[in-house]
Amino acid sequence: MNKYETLYEALANLDGYIYPNEIALNWDLLIVMYPYVTGLVAGAFILASLNRVFDIKALRPTYEISLLTALSFMLVATMPLITHLGQPWRFYEMLVTPHLTSAMAIFGFVYLWYLMVVLLLEIWFDYRYDMVIWSQQKKGFVKFVYKALTLWVSETSPESRKTDEKIGYFITVVGIPSAFLLHGYVGFIFGSIKANPWWSTVMMPVIFIFSAMVSGIALVMFIYMGVSYLRKQKPDMMALDTIAKYLFYILIIDFTLESLDQIHRIYEADESFDILKILVRGKLFFTFFIMQIGVGVLIPLTTLGFLQFKKPRERIRKIIYLIISICVLVGIFYMRWNVVIGGQLFSKSFYGFTSYKVDLIGGADVWLSVLWFIVPFFILAFLLWLLPPWKKNHEAMH
Amino acid sequence: MPLQVKRLLIVFVLFIGIMLGLKYFLTPESWREYGAYRGNALTEISDKEAKYVQTETCAMCHDSIAELKTQGAHKSIQCEICHGPGYKHIDDENIDMNIPDDNQFCMRCHSKNAASPQSIIKQIDAVEHSEGEECINCHNPHQPWL
Numbered sequence: 001m002n003k004y005e006t007l008y009e010a011l012a013n014l015d016g017y018i019y020p021n022e023i024a025l026n027w028d029l030l031i032v033m034y035p036y037v038t039g040l041v042a043g044a045f046i047l048a049s050l051n052r053v054f055d056i057k058a059l060r061p062t063y064e065i066s067l068l069t070a071l072s073f074m075l076v077a078t079m080p081l082i083t084h085l086g087q088p089w090r091f092y093e094m095l096v097t098p099h100l101t102s103a104m105a106i107f108g109f110v111y112l113w114y115l116m117v118v119l120l121l122e123i124w125f126d127y128r129y130d131m132v133i134w135s136q137q138k139k140g141f142v143k144f145v146y147k148a149l150t151l152w153v154s155e156t157s158p159e160s161r162k163t164d165e166k167i168g169y170f171i172t173v174v175g176i177p178s179a180f181l182l183h184g185y186v187g188f189i190f191g192s193i194k195a196n197p198w199w200s201t202v203m204m205p206v207i208f209i210f211s212a213m214v215s216g217i218a219l220v221m222f223i224y225m226g227v228s229y230l231r232k233q234k235p236d237m238m239a240l241d242t243i244a245k246y247l248f249y250i251l252i253i254d255f256t257l258e259s260l261d262q263i264h265r266i267y268e269a270d271e272s273f274d275i276l277k278i279l280v281r282g283k284l285f286f287t288f289f290i291m292q293i294g295v296g297v298l299i300p301l302t303t304l305g306f307l308q309f310k311k312p313r314e315r316i317r318k319i320i321y322l323i324i325s326i327c328v329l330v331g332i333f334y335m336r337w338n339v340v341i342g343g344q345l346f347s348k349s350f351y352g353f354t355s356y357k358v359d360l361i362g363g364a365d366v367w368l369s370v371l372w373f374i375v376p377f378f379i380l381a382f383l384l385w386l387l388p389p390w391k392k393n394h395e396a397m398h
Numbered sequence: 399m400p401l402q403v404k405r406l407l408i409v410f411v412l413f414i415g416i417m418l419g420l421k422y423f424l425t426p427e428s429w430r431e432y433g434a435y436r437g438n439a440l441t442e443i444s445d446k447e448a449k450y451v452q453t454e455t456c457a458m459c460h461d462s463i464a465e466l467k468t469q470g471a472h473k474s475i476q477c478e479i480c481h482g483p484g485y486k487h488i489d490d491e492n493i494d495m496n497i498p499d500d501n502q503f504c505m506r507c508h509s510k511n512a513a514s515p516q517s518i519i520k521q522i523d524a525v526e527h528s529e530g531e532e533c534i535n536c537h538n539p540h541q542p543w544l
Contacts, residue, residue: 006482006483006496007478007479007480007482008480008482008496008498008503008506011506012506016511016513016514017511017513017514092420092424093424093425093426093436095417095420096417096420096421096424096425097421097425097426097429097434099434101433101434102434105434116410116413121406124406128402150402151402151405151406151409152405153401153402153405155400155401155402159400160400160401160402163400163402163403164402167403351513352513
């Protein structure tokens with residue numbers, strides 16, 4: 001948040017008439033990262049569940065990578081929020097003082113439920129048998145780590161594996177609404193702010209869920225190709241083609257919902273419409289039309305649509321998938337930007353604007369945002385070392 | 399019940415136990431004193447140093463300017479709106495206040511702007527109105543219309 005000592009400094013950033021508490025943005029780049037990272041978690045998990053619950057066998061090679069990606073990003077999902085707090089050392093107070101009077105106070109519980117009951121349990125049941133085997137093969141400290149991870153249960157009988165499979169399946173089924181809850185909740189935080197016409201729409205949680213799925217699927221596609229490249233293995237093209245197909249379908253739904261929201265807004269043209277029109281055509285022109293819609297939707301949609309009818313050679317397809325996944329990831333980042341920053345740029349008087357410039361050199365928010373995007377990749381590298389999907393016993397049931 | 403599920407349940411019970419323990423020990427003392435927040439937060443916020451000291455404080459030393467200002471169109475505007483926060487200056491007069499004298503400063507409020515109420519804030523087209531002349535050559539900001 002930019003703090004201005006004198007009013008003149010502050011006024012230099014304004015256009016038109018705005019209220020004093022709207023001069024500086026309270027939610028900066030870190031709050032853009034929060035729905036972005038959380039969305040990646042929910043999306044990656046949904047991709048895993050497509051394989052497990054909806055039995056799409058072609059996605060099997062990406063199942064564990066999706067889950068581990070979701071976990072890596074989940075572990076840092078709270079960090080943008082915590083580092084944005086004025087008092088970061090008091091973050092735990094939200095968890096020890098539960099109450100129902102604020103939607104924001106619920107996040108700790110939504111987060112804990114998803115992390116503890118869904119992600120960790122699903123990964124644990126999926127890897128339990130393998131961890132037992134690895135604990136018998138390894139030596140020293142690593143052996144101890146695997147033993148501890150199995151909770152010192154060395155059961156490998158077919159019955160025990162069947163139990164793992166059944167419970168794992170049940171958790172995935174519970175996980176789907178939970179993933180919707182996690183990101184729908186984040187959408188609700190914005191959608192329920194009735195004073196802000198850019199945010200206040202019941203469509204917001206739904207749009208957030210679908211955009212989360214789009215970004216999570218693109219991320220797993222990117223990571224799967226990256227991991228295959230680093231391991232000098234050929235990625236399974238069947239899996240990549242299937243991911244691309246689902247990315248295409250969900251992108252269509254996502255774009256339709258977002259368009260519906262905008263068309264509804266344009267047709268209703270209520271008292272806030274003029275200011276929003278100026279906002280979108282002016283301050284958000286680049287981030288909304290060029291990045292969110294152009295790079296994030298139109299390029300991927302036309303390319304993936306083309307691939308549904310005509311399949312070029314594998315090498316070309318891989319390059320296309322790589323570019324598309326990056327385009328989608330960038331586009332969804334800008335979608336979060338347009339929601340979070342866009343919603344704070346105009347005055348509730350509907351007569352003026354403030355401005356927000358990312359401070360690339362001295363701004364802690366930029367460095368922290370980059371950090372919270374990079375750290376999950378290191379966590380993922382560690383998890384892939386600890387729980388390598390390619391060393392798993394794939395005779396497992398699913 | 400399968401062994402791995404039993405172990406897992408023990409871990410969950412332990413986790414919930416730890417969370418309840420943390421809740422017992424870490425809940426701030428003044429939590430729920432008035433509502434779902436730390437009651438102490440109110441005094442902590444009110445104890446913060448006020449940076450804007452208000453016109454009355456300025457008038458204790460700058461009485462003639464304060465008197466002049468009460469007669470002009472800027473009478474309802476606090477001194478610190480133009481001169482910046484005065485909390486350092488009241489302790490040490492060597493710390494200078496901001497004295498804006500460029501046209502740009504005046505034009506922040508007085509340039510033509512359809513969003514501002516014309517009847518309350520006088521608005522001009524700077525080029526037409528002054529032809530490059532400094533605003534303060536004709537207008538005294540403390541009493542602009544006299």
